[in-house]
Amino acid sequence: MAVVAEGEEFAPQATSSSSAGGVAVDGSDETELVARCYSPVELLPHRRLVRWCSEVASSFFSPNSEHSDDPLVDVVRRDPQAASRFIRTVMIFSGLGSVVVCASCAIFLVLYWSRCGGCDRPLRWWLLMHMMLQVMQIPVRFVFLAKMKTAEIAGSSLEACVSSFTASPAWRASKNVSLFTYGWFVLGIVWVVNAGGCTACPGIYRMTIAVIIQAVARAVVALVCFRLLFPQLDTAGRVEAPKVEGAEPDQISALPLVRFTTNLFSEDAASCAVCLSEYELGESLRRLPCGHHFHRRCADKWLRRSKRCPLCMHAIDAECEHGWKPKKVI
Ligand SMILES: [Zn+2]
Ligand SMILES: [Zn+2]
Secondary structure (H helix, E strand, C coil): CCCCCCCCCCCHHHHHHHHHCCCCCCCCCHHHHHHHHHCCHHHHHHHHHHHHHHHHHHHHCCCCCCCCCCHHHHHHHHCHHHHHHHHHHHHHHHHHHHHHHHHHHHHHHHHHCCHHHHCCCCHHHHHHHHHHHHHHHHHHHHHHHHHHHHHHHHCCCHHHHHHHHCCCHHHHHHHHHHHHHHHHHHHHHHHHHHCCCCCCCCHHHHHHHHHHHHHHHHHHHHHHHHHHHCCCECCCCCECCCCCCCCCHHHHHCCCEEECCCCCCCCCCCECCCCCCECCCCCEEEECCCCCEEEHHHHHHHHHHCCECCCCCCECCCCCCCCCCCCCCC
């Protein structure tokens, strides 16, 4: 049986054969006729609108450039599991926070809009704008979560998902809205601090304070979450430099010493990689477990700052893989 596709244009002449009843004259069965005759033709513009909206939404949330330079992609690349937990927590917390704030503001403004008109600071307009900015962010957060969930079910990489979503117009728009929200937020704090009591509408002061506290709480949660999940990264996503650990004096003095002679090394002109000067006959050299050698004074000074060989970065207290056996100390 031919299936009538959703949104398909129906041929008007098809309705004329409906009165035949039972099997239609053109051989198609009754179900198709019923579908053709009674499909709500008047809904077609509505269906077209829905289809157009879904196409626009789909392109809005799809990448429109090959490359995303968002710092979030770097964070995901370093640790996909921790990044997944971080994005989920922040998106759910701020998504639900936005829903609660929008609902509370909407109810409050509907009830007290005209009463709050007499206050000396336009806090009702601040609340309305803040609510609208939050509403704009909600779809981006939940679509991002849904895309991550889809990628997880399909077993595809999180990095590809985040890279694709952060290259979409929706993500860029969301970042611009966030920037504007920040400016608006600062303005709200200034108004609240300078607002005198509003006798006609005392609730608006408390409402604005509650919205501000909620926004600060969201920022704190995101920051704490990031620090807990990525202790090795700073807040801009950069890796903190590893700590340089020096060797203990007895570890240094336990390393063998050799006296330089012309036949000690195969190279004609052996030199110290720390001070870059050539060894002279009779000079005392420190030999590290990795087999590299340096002037005693150069090696000892270096090792007090870092216990790693300046040439190969092998730590002097780490297991030596090459099994170098120290020569007899002269
Ligand atoms: Zn040296
Ligand atoms: Zn070495």
